[in-house]
Amino acid sequence: MNRILMGLALLATVTAAGAAPVADLLGQTAADYRAAARFPDHAWRLTDAVDPLLEEREPTVQSLGSSPRLSVWTSGIAFERGQSVDLHARLADTTADAGPLSQALAGLTGRSRAQAVRAEIRNAAGLTLAELSLADDGRGADRLAGDGLYSGRWTLPAALQPPPGRAESLLVRTTATLADGQERVAVGGFQYSHPGARLTGRYRDRLHEGSLRVEAEVEVLSPGRYHLAGTLADLGGLPLAHAQAAQPLAPGRHWLALDYYGLIFHELSSAGPFRLERITLTSATAMPNALGPVLTPGHRTRLYALGQFTDRPFGRVDLLEAARRLDGAR
Amino acid sequence: MFWNRCGRWLAGVVVGLSAWSAQAAPCLIFVHGKQTDTNTFTSYTAARNYWIKDGGDFIRTATKGFATSYYVVGYNGTNAYFEAQAAGEVANEIVNATNGGADGGGRRCAQSFANGGTFWVIAHSMGSTVMDFILGNNDSSDPNYNYNGPYNTVAARIALVMAVGGAHRGSEGADAVCGQSSGSCNFAASFIQSCDTATFYLRSADDVQVRGFSNAPARTVWLTGGYEAIFGASACLSGEDDGVVQYASIFACAGSANASYNNGNVCTSKQESSGFRNLDAAHENHDDERNDVDSDTRKAIPGGIWTCGGVPCAPDTTVQSAMTTARFISTLY
Numbered sequence: 001m002n003r004i005l006m007g008l009a010l011l012a013t014v015t016a017a018g019a020a021p022v023a024d025l026l027g028q029t030a031a032d033y034r035a036a037a038r039f040p041d042h043a044w045r046l047t048d049a050v051d052p053l054l055e056e057r058e059p060t061v062q063s064l065g066s067s068p069r070l071s072v073w074t075s076g077i078a079f080e081r082g083q084s085v086d087l088h089a090r091l092a093d094t095t096a097d098a099g100p101l102s103q104a105l106a107g108l109t110g111r112s113r114a115q116a117v118r119a120e121i122r123n124a125a126g127l128t129l130a131e132l133s134l135a136d137d138g139r140g141a142d143r144l145a146g147d148g149l150y151s152g153r154w155t156l157p158a159a160l161q162p163p164p165g166r167a168e169s170l171l172v173r174t175t176a177t178l179a180d181g182q183e184r185v186a187v188g189g190f191q192y193s194h195p196g197a198r199l200t201g202r203y204r205d206r207l208h209e210g211s212l213r214v215e216a217e218v219e220v221l222s223p224g225r226y227h228l229a230g231t232l233a234d235l236g237g238l239p240l241a242h243a244q245a246a247q248p249l250a251p252g253r254h255w256l257a258l259d260y261y262g263l264i265f266h267e268l269s270s271a272g273p274f275r276l277e278r279i280t281l282t283s284a285t286a287m288p289n290a291l292g293p294v295l296t297p298g299h300r301t302r303l304y305a306l307g308q309f310t311d312r313p314f315g316r317v318d319l320l321e322a323a324r325r326l327d328g329a330r
Numbered sequence: 331m332f333w334n335r336c337g338r339w340l341a342g343v344v345v346g347l348s349a350w351s352a353q354a355a356p357c358l359i360f361v362h363g364k365q366t367d368t369n370t371f372t373s374y375t376a377a378r379n380y381w382i383k384d385g386g387d388f389i390r391t392a393t394k395g396f397a398t399s400y401y402v403v404g405y406n407g408t409n410a411y412f413e414a415q416a417a418g419e420v421a422n423e424i425v426n427a428t429n430g431g432a433d434g435g436g437r438r439c440a441q442s443f444a445n446g447g448t449f450w451v452i453a454h455s456m457g458s459t460v461m462d463f464i465l466g467n468n469d470s471s472d473p474n475y476n477y478n479g480p481y482n483t484v485a486a487r488i489a490l491v492m493a494v495g496g497a498h499r500g501s502e503g504a505d506a507v508c509g510q511s512s513g514s515c516n517f518a519a520s521f522i523q524s525c526d527t528a529t530f531y532l533r534s535a536d537d538v539q540v541r542g543f544s545n546a547p548a549r550t551v552w553l554t555g556g557y558e559a560i561f562g563a564s565a566c567l568s569g570e571d572d573g574v575v576q577y578a579s580i581f582a583c584a585g586s587a588n589a590s591y592n593n594g595n596v597c598t599s600k601q602e603s604s605g606f607r608n609l610d611a612a613h614e615n616h617d618d619e620r621n622d623v624d625s626d627t628r629k630a631i632p633g634g635i636w637t638c639g640g641v642p643c644a645p646d647t648t649v650q651s652a653m654t655t656a657r658f659i660s661t662l663y
Contacts, residue, residue, distance in 0.1 A: 019630070019638050019649035025662055028607075029490050029550045036604060041548070042471035044603070050584070052603060056542055060586040062534055064505050066565050071588075077536045124530050169538050171530070173509050187509035189535030227473040242603075244471045244545070284473040287412045289543055318486040322549065325448050326489055329356065329663070 026330045030323040037319040043211070043243040043261045045268070051231045051239040053278045057294050062188040068093050068112040070184035072119075072174045075141075078167070078191040078291035084155045085190055086141040087119050089134050089174050090148055114176040117150040122171045129170065130154055150176075156192055164222035165196030165283040167290035193290040196222030196283040197249065203276060203299035204255075210262040210310025212301065214243075214276055215255045224248065224285035228256045233277035235300070240268060246284060256281075262309030271306040275299065355663055356448040356489060357439030358393055358400040359427050361420055363455025363495075363620065364532065365407025366523045371415060374434025377404030380454075386623035391656035392452065398663075399440035401427035410531040411459040411540060414478040420460050421479030424451065428487040443487045451491045452659065454620045455575065456532060458496025459540050461551065462582075465491070466544025466602070474543055485548035492609075492662075494655055495555040495572050495619040499541070499579035499587035499601060500534035502567045508533055511566065522574065534579065534587035539601075546602035552635075553606060554655060555580035556614035557593065558626070570596075574616035581631075582606040594646040598633040608633040612655050625652040 039045065046052075063071040068091040075086035091112040117134040134152040138145030141153040162168045172188045202217040216228060227246040233239050243258035265271055276299040283290035362370055362380040369376035381388040381402075393400050403423040406415035427433070428449055430442035441447030453461045467474040468485035476482055497504075501522075505511075508525035522529055531538045559565075560573025567576045569590030578589045583597035591597060593611050600606040611629045618624035628650035630636040630643035643649055650658075 019636050019643055019647065025552070025635060026489075032550055032604075032607075041469035041545075046603065048599070048603065050603070055584060059536055061588060062505065063568060063588045064502060064509065064511060064566055077542070124527065126525065169531070169535075171508060171533070171535070185506075185509045185511045187505040187533060187535065189533065189537050191537040244473075246471050246473060246475060282473055287410070287474065287477065287543060288538070289473055291537075291542070318548075321486075322489055325446070328446075329448050329489075 024330070026326045030326040033319040033323040033326070037316040037323070038263060038313040039261050040314045040316065042245060043241065043259055043264065045241050045264045046231070046239045049238060051233075051278060052242055053229060053231055053280055053294050057280075062186055064186040065184045068178070068184065070174065070176050070186040072172065072186045072188040074172065074188060074190045076190065078193040078293075079156055080193055080195070081156055081158050081161045084153050087132070087134060087152045087154065087172060087174070088141070089117050089119070089150045089176060089186070091176055091178075091184065113148065113179065114150065115179055116177045118175055119152060120173045121154065122173065123168060124171075129160060134174070160192060162192060162194045162290070164194055165224040165285050165290055167191050167193040167283075167288050169288050191288065191291060193292070195281065195290045195292045196220065196224050196285070197226050197281060198292065199279065199281050199295060200253070201297070203297055205299070205301045207304065207308055208257070208259060210308070212260040212262070212265070212272070212274075212304070212309065214258045214260065214299070214301065216258070216279060216281075216297075218249065218254050218256050218281060220249045220251050220254060222283075223250050224283055226256070227282040227284040227289070228258060228279070229282070230258045230279040231277045232260055232274045234270070235273065235275055237275070237277060239277060240264070240274065261314060263311055263313060265306060265309045266311040269306070271304045271309065272301045273303050274301045276301070355398045356450040357427065357441070358389075358398060359403060359424055359449055359451045359488070360389060360400065361403045361405075361451055361453040361457035361461065362407065363457050364522065364528055368406050368408060370404040371406040371419070374402070374404060378402050378435060381620055383617070383621035384623050386621045386654075388620055388622050388656040391622045391654065392659045394660050399438070401433045401437055401439055402435060404434060405460070407456060408526050408528050410527045411456060412463050412474070412477065412531070412543065413527070416528070417460050417463050418478030420457075421464050421481050421484050424449075424484045424488065425480050449488045450663070451488055452494065453491055453496065454494045455616065456497055456528060458491070458493035458498055458551070459532065461491050461493070462498055462540045462547060463544050465547035465549055465551070465605075466540070468548045469545075472545050488549055490549055491547070491551040492659055493551050493553050495575055495580055495616050496553065496582070497532050497575050497579050498582035498606075500539055501532050501575045501579060502534055502571070502588065503563065503574040504529045504532040505534055506563075506566055539587065541601045547605035549605070551582070551606050552609045553581050554609040554611065554658070556612050556616065556619050557629070558613045558615040558618065558624075560615050570611075572614065572616040572619060581608060592646070593629045593631050596631050608635070610634045610636055610649065610658070612653075612658070614655060619655055622654045622656045625654050625657070627651055628653050628658065
């Protein structure tokens, strides 16, 4: 009956060009679920050579307005007490912001000059915390005078530090005054983070129930929930797998474990050695989470035999059940 | 007499088939977008009316004239997407729907999850951001697991999400409002109005984006959205947009949330390593997307769902000349 109804619906919607929605949306979805069910929710294989830690933590450009369009960015996403955040802005006749910051900067064209560029830092309540001028004078945060990039630097004051384990999102409103007096405004932001724990720099690895367990030592200063995420790469730095773990921790030193599921290594036809390419510890007691730095520990795992890793699909019950129901509805 | 009997028999068949169809079809759960007040949280009528304009009713059309069962969620659309009256409320209501409970208007899904029901979430605008947070924090290893509601149960019970004009990467409209932008960038859109808590966390800055606080969605999020400009507002947004949300966000793109995309090149590389898939694009603005008044052109996009002659349609191909998003969704089940 469902198929009949769907067929009638499709018939009614087909255009003269003969276009139709793919008939098996449910089948595609079910296939996705079956593929994902091979791995646990806490570890997955990276097939696109993209490290999610890098992808999510590389600052991007925020742009707004008509030409010349004002674009702004910061030197990072999260900062801690005493650290300095560099604020950057540019006016450009074209938009070249298709990718992350590194790509966007490489594609800059048609830069315009401004009479003045100033930035205002506000919190979520709308309170102004700081105001500063951005300059194109080659000093401080500005690398090259006269290149059309305006920069300024703000050091995060201790008085504004959030409580341990917490973070505050800060908005940066940047205004550029053009030669004719018109203004362009763009809005970016960053996080003032006060992580409640840190990675000590000690790592170790071993086999655990057919998976590769990489452990990181954590020093907890403030009780709370902590989330650890790490990317495993080959020795050439190619991202291969990602794993995460989270749990409440009391003050003191603890080992947190990242379990890279064994089937990943069978699909890669490799048992290592691998490198723990990047890792980060997040204080996840409250939102917004207090982001910790992304570190490159360089820990190299021991050499294992492929046969020591499980080659069995994990078989996530919830995904397989969802796929079964979708198949039943087709 | 004969025709009377035939009529009654046919009516019986139709009613029977409709009931059978309602049981076999998914229950549609509707999650609205950003609000300028708390009305949709406190009033079922307000939540229901979110989907209606000038007699056009998204829910009526998407449910094929109410032949398919549905449930309308109402949450506090002035809160940040992760707060208890947003993500927490939505999660609890979805679980209620899958338990067979009634929404504020007495509507309930034809079959509970325990009785074999399937459930699709239809989310508009900020509703999609809320769903990203819930479905990306459904496992105990996720950073914000069950932060303020039964996210794990939601993920286990829903089949998929249809995200319409979703603010997955924030909204440049929110940037403009929070930046008190002037001139043509001054957004009059009724969706935003002020830089309240919801708007503050819907900006396109990296530090507030949902992807930084969640993992890949545990269920597939199918993406569609509009490319009809809103005069003035769209001039400030990057690439194609629906007047409030830019394509990079509607289609959950990796890279910059301000990247310029159109129907020919919108991304297939997503903000997470899995869980997002493209459907198509419509000549609708942000308002049109959530009601049934603008029956307009639909376009194929890269990685999208439309086929032409048995193969995927070339991006930017016009695949329909007059079809609302509500009608489109009704053809998918």
